[in-house]
Amino acid sequence: MKIASILDQIDLHNYALPVFQRGYVWNREQVRKLMVSLYKGHPIGSLLVWVTKTISDEVKGNQPVSKGFVHLILDGQQRITTLYGIIRGKVPPFFEGDERTFKDLYFNVDEQSFEFYQAAKMKNDPNWINVTNLMIKGAGEFVAENFHHVKNINKLNSISNILSVDLPIQEVSGDDKTIDVVVDIFNTVNSGGTKLSKGDLALAKICADWHGARDEFKTILDWLEKNGYEFSMDWLLRCITVYLTNQPYFTGLERISVTDIKKALPQIKSTIESILNQIGSRLGLDQKRVLPGVFAFPVIIQLLKNTKKTDQDNKFWNKIFYWYIHTFLWGRYSGSTESVLAKDLNELNAGEGIDGLISLLRKDRGDLRIQPEDFIGWSTGSRFYPLLYMMTRIGHSLDWYSGLELTNALLGKHSSLEVHHIFPKDLLYKKGYEKSEVNSLANYSFLTKGANLWISNKNPNDYFPIVNKQQPNALKTHWIPQDPTLSDPNNYLKFLEERRILLAKAANKLLNNLLNSDEAGRIDIRVDHATAEEPSEKVKILDPNEEDDIILGVASWMEENGFPEGELQYNIVADNGKVIAIFDLAWPKGIQVGLSEPVALLINESMNVHQIASRAGYKYFTDADDFKQFVRSTYMGEA
Numbered sequence: 001m002k003i004a005s006i007l008d009q010i011d012l013h014n015y016a017l018p019v020f021q022r023g024y025v026w027n028r029e030q031v032r033k034l035m036v037s038l039y040k041g042h043p044i045g046s047l048l049v050w051v052t053k054t055i056s057d058e059v060k061g062n063q064p065v066s067k068g069f070v071h072l073i074l075d076g077q078q079r080i081t082t083l084y085g086i087i088r089g090k091v092p093p094f095f096e097g098d099e100r101t102f103k104d105l106y107f108n109v110d111e112q113s114f115e116f117y118q119a120a121k122m123k124n125d126p127n128w129i130n131v132t133n134l135m136i137k138g139a140g141e142f143v144a145e146n147f148h149h150v151k152n153i154n155k156l157n158s159i160s161n162i163l164s165v166d167l168p169i170q171e172v173s174g175d176d177k178t179i180d181v182v183v184d185i186f187n188t189v190n191s192g193g194t195k196l197s198k199g200d201l202a203l204a205k206i207c208a209d210w211h212g213a214r215d216e217f218k219t220i221l222d223w224l225e226k227n228g229y230e231f232s233m234d235w236l237l238r239c240i241t242v243y244l245t246n247q248p249y250f251t252g253l254e255r256i257s258v259t260d261i262k263k264a265l266p267q268i269k270s271t272i273e274s275i276l277n278q279i280g281s282r283l284g285l286d287q288k289r290v291l292p293g294v295f296a297f298p299v300i301i302q303l304l305k306n307t308k309k310t311d312q313d314n315k316f317w318n319k320i321f322y323w324y325i326h327t328f329l330w331g332r333y334s335g336s337t338e339s340v341l342a343k344d345l346n347e348l349n350a351g352e353g354i355d356g357l358i359s360l361l362r363k364d365r366g367d368l369r370i371q372p373e374d375f376i377g378w379s380t381g382s383r384f385y386p387l388l389y390m391m392t393r394i395g396h397s398l399d400w401y402s403g404l405e406l407t408n409a410l411l412g413k414h415s416s417l418e419v420h421h422i423f424p425k426d427l428l429y430k431k432g433y434e435k436s437e438v439n440s441l442a443n444y445s446f447l448t449k450g451a452n453l454w455i456s457n458k459n460p461n462d463y464f465p466i467v468n469k470q471q472p473n474a475l476k477t478h479w480i481p482q483d484p485t486l487s488d489p490n491n492y493l494k495f496l497e498e499r500r501i502l503l504a505k506a507a508n509k510l511l512n513n514l515l516n517s518d519e520a521g522r523i524d525i526r527v528d529h530a531t532a533e534e535p536s537e538k539v540k541i542l543d544p545n546e547e548d549d550i551i552l553g554v555a556s557w558m559e560e561n562g563f564p565e566g567e568l569q570y571n572i573v574a575d576n577g578k579v580i581a582i583f584d585l586a587w588p589k590g591i592q593v594g595l596s597e598p599v600a601l602l603i604n605e606s607m608n609v610h611q612i613a614s615r616a617g618y619k620y621f622t623d624a625d626d627f628k629q630f631v632r633s634t635y636m637g638e639a
Helices: 003-011 028-039 077-088 131-145 147-164 179-189 198-209 213-226 233-245 250-255 258-283 294-306 314-329 337-349 353-365 372-376 385-394 406-410 425-430 449-455 460-470 489-516 544-560 607-615 624-635
Strands: 047-053 069-075 105-108 113-116 128-130 169-172 418-421 444-447 567-573 579-587 599-601 619-621
Touching: 003 077, 003 147, 028 077, 028 105, 028 113, 028 147, 047 179, 047 198, 069 077, 069 179, 069 198, 077 131, 077 147, 105 131, 128 131, 131 147, 169 179, 179 198, 179 250, 198 213, 198 233, 198 250, 198 258, 213 233, 213 258, 233 250, 233 258, 233 294, 233 337, 258 294, 258 314, 258 385, 294 314, 294 337, 294 353, 314 353, 314 385, 314 489, 337 353, 353 624, 372 489, 372 607, 385 406, 385 444, 385 489, 418 449, 425 489, 444 449, 544 567, 544 579, 544 624, 579 607, 607 619, 619 624
Parallel strands: 047 169, 599 619
Antiparallel strands: 047 069, 105 113, 105 128, 418 444, 567 579, 579 599
């Protein structure tokens, strides 16, 4: 099809430049090179077009928009957007980007070159011609108005004739060409370029039916950002999809009318607001830097839609919080988001409610208890970083400078706590500690700006005594070990170990209270502090013979129930061939071989072994009874 015809079809809304999330991304050099290629008669590639049905029920004037087909330009979007802008002198429908990228392109008739306007170079030089003016008027009219250019008519015709260039068009059509199929086709054809997401195509399809859709969606996203939260268009589309179809698949939106989407948007916005208010006020996760697990929101939306308002009491919300926290701690939606969402939504659609979601999570995860080694992670990117922030917000933690309870003083969207390194970074680096140790999660605390400035780079040996004197018990409220020898930087690693124990105890107390509480408001997660003399409750120290009896007993129990007995003393080997850990009992290919993830039983093992198991992708258990319960619920169908 000729370029002129393609642009005409865009104006008639028969062809559409899809409203992809990435928008217009070309730069001026790419625009210039495209025009050079067309002027010289070089091929610029073909277009890939998705021919899809429109189900628009919009009304323009007194007439409904006719139902039919629209051709969505998938591969070639940037080229056609550029040509539309240069030839029409305006941006095409749904344009999002910087129109200056293709404005003021000029052609030098002597040098036969294209450049963007530069006043110092082009002003008062008649050899430079505005390409858009030439395209709009055509070479004949342009020469009639600028007769001195008659000698250049052939060159000017070569530019005007770009409108007559034929671009090969490959069409993807048919009822079987769903969003999922078309995305696969595009990404195969365009394997070296920017990948197209299912969300991109779903948005494009909606906008083909409802021209104002993107603006409406962006209004919601802008409103969320204004209130301190940053969400993607893909996320909002997933929420809309789940609300309207009870499933996570964007393909389902192809059957939903514009009227239904318009009617649903206010309710979806209201439900999102309700969820954020609950999570912000009750858990303290009140801004974008600490709000994790956002793809749990579509599931919560479906859960709220399925639950009567009268049943949405404190106990109901507390169970949602319990489930939600576990989803982000264990990365439930960090992998195959669609398939996991579908699994959870199917549980809700079967009428199981929040208890069903918790049961499913327990089946998939096994042990939901938090272990001290779970806090080994480092940096603000750790999944447990938001948990630590949340614990500070709702755990009656006191500021080390003012003594104010941080919940009462600062909870709200327009306030913030600052990350504080308990042991200053400079001090630890001078002592030779590694970056991962310096930025360990267990070395983080959240304080007011005033406290952070006051402490600055002080040694805990120096400022802990002052805090204890001026704000008694304030350190305890941040789960700081009370053994005075642990404030010595030389004992830093022992400090981390002991604080992880306290953090895990507090986190488990929080989660257990949420699961069983029917009260609103903050949860008491203050814990008794272990001392250096007290044995940690992290691991029960076993006699070697007793440990062997437990491991062999589990292997025997598995065999009696028709499962593989597992591999005793299983070696984990590094790339260099060195054995880096030995698991007491392991199923490296899964309990159902090839169909489930690797599983291990680790009795009385160190944090290092737990870390290795986690990195190797093992679901692991530290208690034989917990392991057996996992097998019963997951593979034997017992509750």
